Amino acid sequence: MATLNATQNQALDAPAGPVFAHVVGWGMALPDKVMTNEEISAFVETSDEWIYARTGIKERYIAGEGESTATLAYKAAQQALEVADILPIDLDLIVVATSTPENIFPSSASLVQDWLNAHHAGAFDLSAACSGFVYAMNMAADSIRAGSIQTALVIGSETMSRILDWQDRSTCILFGDGAGAVVLAASEIEGGVKSSVLRSDGAGSDLLAIPSVGSIDAAESRAGANGAKLYKMTMAGGEVFRFATRVVNDSIEQASKMAGIGVEDIDLVIPHQANLRILQAAARKLGIDINKFMSNVEYYGNTSAASIPIALCEAIEQKRIQDKDHIALVGFGGGLAWASMIIQWGIPKPSEQHGSVFNRQRRKVQYRMARWRSRSRRLRRRVKRGIKDFRP
Numbered sequence: 001m002a003t004l005n006a007t008q009n010q011a012l013d014a015p016a017g018p019v020f021a022h023v024v025g026w027g028m029a030l031p032d033k034v035m036t037n038e039e040i041s042a043f044v045e046t047s048d049e050w051i052y053a054r055t056g057i058k059e060r061y062i063a064g065e066g067e068s069t070a071t072l073a074y075k076a077a078q079q080a081l082e083v084a085d086i087l088p089i090d091l092d093l094i095v096v097a098t099s100t101p102e103n104i105f106p107s108s109a110s111l112v113q114d115w116l117n118a119h120h121a122g123a124f125d126l127s128a129a130c131s132g133f134v135y136a137m138n139m140a141a142d143s144i145r146a147g148s149i150q151t152a153l154v155i156g157s158e159t160m161s162r163i164l165d166w167q168d169r170s171t172c173i174l175f176g177d178g179a180g181a182v183v184l185a186a187s188e189i190e191g192g193v194k195s196s197v198l199r200s201d202g203a204g205s206d207l208l209a210i211p212s213v214g215s216i217d218a219a220e221s222r223a224g225a226n227g228a229k230l231y232k233m234t235m236a237g238g239e240v241f242r243f244a245t246r247v248v249n250d251s252i253e254q255a256s257k258m259a260g261i262g263v264e265d266i267d268l269v270i271p272h273q274a275n276l277r278i279l280q281a282a283a284r285k286l287g288i289d290i291n292k293f294m295s296n297v298e299y300y301g302n303t304s305a306a307s308i309p310i311a312l313c314e315a316i317e318q319k320r321i322q323d324k325d326h327i328a329l330v331g332f333g334g335g336l337a338w339a340s341m342i343i344q345w346g347i348p349k350p351s352e353q354h355g356s357v358f359n360r361q362r363r364k365v366q367y368r369m370a371r372w373r374s375r376s377r378r379l380r381r382r383v384k385r386g387i388k389d390f391r392p
């Protein structure tokens, strides 16, 4: 059972009534380096004017040496635990939504679990491209509501810069790196994650792809229906654009209906940040004021599975989310896959995020211990192997 703070004190030991899954912590992390449109136009034929007019993007963060999907996820996770004021040991589940994992396995989630010293948590990566964060939230919230877990860390983290073809101006201008994380916890307070709509259309799998080792044509080092290079992204931008503008409003409408609210009751839409024009088109179709769409694509580009949790963190920071507000998350992209979710914001209140000093120290100790725990386990394994090898 997670140790929640006073604001979250209605978390359950033995729930008598329905259980709800609430966002109780959030955090984000970015690489150190920023790359502007001007910098990109120095090595591919493009311009700041073109990029900004067609996408709304001005700059993006790019991971450097020592920065990876897991390290960014770890930093975002630490912040989210701080806000939630819970200990890593209280986590039951860690999910990292990503298209750019460190490895096929072990999962980036397992690395984060180890570094956090969250040794009661199960961990796995989830692959649903730019919709991954909403898919992961749905999985975690359902597990909480079903009673199989109490507390989950859901992360979207990406190093898109590593799978871009930097000679391809139609994709390399769009993407960036970063991570966002939330802590979801069980509560008796009504609200939290109210509905989710997950959809996929694999017939569009050739429109947006990153072929990997399992690809049918991998042996020829060319792969994917569109002849893409291994581990490099290709995208049929125009078709993906049309798909996005088609599905975003439908799926928000469906999720709203499932949550028992009208689209007009949504206080803030936090969409996947792919292109400002997609958000404008969706707002028009839904009849929602564009100001109710959170957008920060200008400063981050498209960070795939990380874009929604990063935008959520910024919306909270900008005080755009109030208690009882209905928030719509919507993701869309590779798969093709798309997903919407309605969350009724509940606990804790953004102004009350200070975490207890005692717990902060305990978390620091746990992070330090995590390093020693890992090292000592590896060392023990090596010693055991050595003894076995030398045994006559």
Ligand code: UT7
Pocket: 045, 046, 047, 050, 051, 054, 055, 130, 169, 170, 173, 236, 237, 238, 239, 240, 241, 244, 274, 275, 278, 302, 304, 332, 333, 334
């Ligand atoms: O996160 C997953 C979901 N992804 C998305 O939702 C992305 C959806 N797609 C898009 O955002 C847009 O389709 C793009 C931003 C990728 C492209 O914008 P567009 O308005 O659809 O441009 P286009 O692909 O139709 O290209 C128009 C012209 C072409 O030249 P011609 O054939 O008209 O002479 C391109 O070659 O713009 C050219 N172009 C560029 N010019 C300067 C394409 N990329 C660039 C560039 N700089 N970077």
